């Protein structure tokens with residue numbers, strides 16, 4: 001299906017054949033020869049089923065290291081099987097907030113990367129509650145780790161239990177519009193930005209800065225000016241988007257057959273960002289490219305045309321809709337953005 005896309009003149013669109021299913025390879029296989037930031041869209045849907053879209057999952061490669069931001073159902077398998085990400089170099093999973101569709105898959109990402117050879121410990125980083133998340137998954141996988149080690153370990157294949165253990169860093173950002181350094185790893189700085197997803201509180205977005213390139217991921221939030229300020233002059237802003245008129249229409253449509261679902265849909269119009277608002281934030285931030293993701297409405301009637309109503313008047317901001325399997329490369333020492341659909 002085609003969908004609206006606008007590209008900056010300096011934006012290189014590289015059409016590459018989708019990669020064939022591949023088993024886990026050595027982490028250097030895709031990390032070698034690339035320096036900069038690379039973003040993997042491993043889940044661009046929301047909590048509802050949407051054909052072809054996993055629950056929220058984004059991964060960011062900085063140099064040879066890999067970091068994830070949220071991971072719902074399906075994201076990990078797409079990332080490791082179809083996208084060529086250096087998953088054995090996974091170092092941390094940043095959590096935006098503790099809604100189930102953003103965290104359902106983080107345990108599998110941690111366990112499967114270790115089973116397949118990740119040798120360094122992994123940390124969950126995010127708002128209060130990530131400590132319990134790590135603690136919980138350490139308990140959930142306690143027996144699995146023993147089984148894997150006993151079954152598969154030999155002279156050449158090791159299963160270090162200290163690398164399986166998930167560490168956590170729960171961050172407190174007291175000011176509603178505040179931010180704080182979440183991670184400093186070599187030339188990479190990751191900043192947590194408090195956003196507003198009330199009544200889910202606290203909730204964070206994240207900014208990655210590496211060798212002059214920068215990517216901001218909004219997490220779930222209303223249109224939040226402090227996020228635009230924190231995203232100032234970033235190369236790439238990945239922002240959630242929901243069309244509320246469409247959401248309410250869908251709520252009315254299912255009200256008779258599914259009153260509970262109808263009420264849940266109607267509840268969500270107070271804590272997301274409209275596409276037109278996301279464009280306005282991108283303009284304010286002065287980013288080179290905006291990608292709309294967390295497309296919960298992708299399966300609804302009227303997507304994408306009705307979803308995008310109002311955006312056609314905006315010629316100032318370059319933007320596109322995220323797709324599962326898409327990557328965007330931002331090589332260090334340049335201002336290129338290369339989109340691989």
Ligand SMILES: [Zn+2]
Pocket residue numbers: 046047056099101102220294
């Ligand atoms: Zn969400």
Ligand SMILES: [Zn+2]
Pocket residue numbers: 097099197200220
């Ligand atoms: Zn949420």
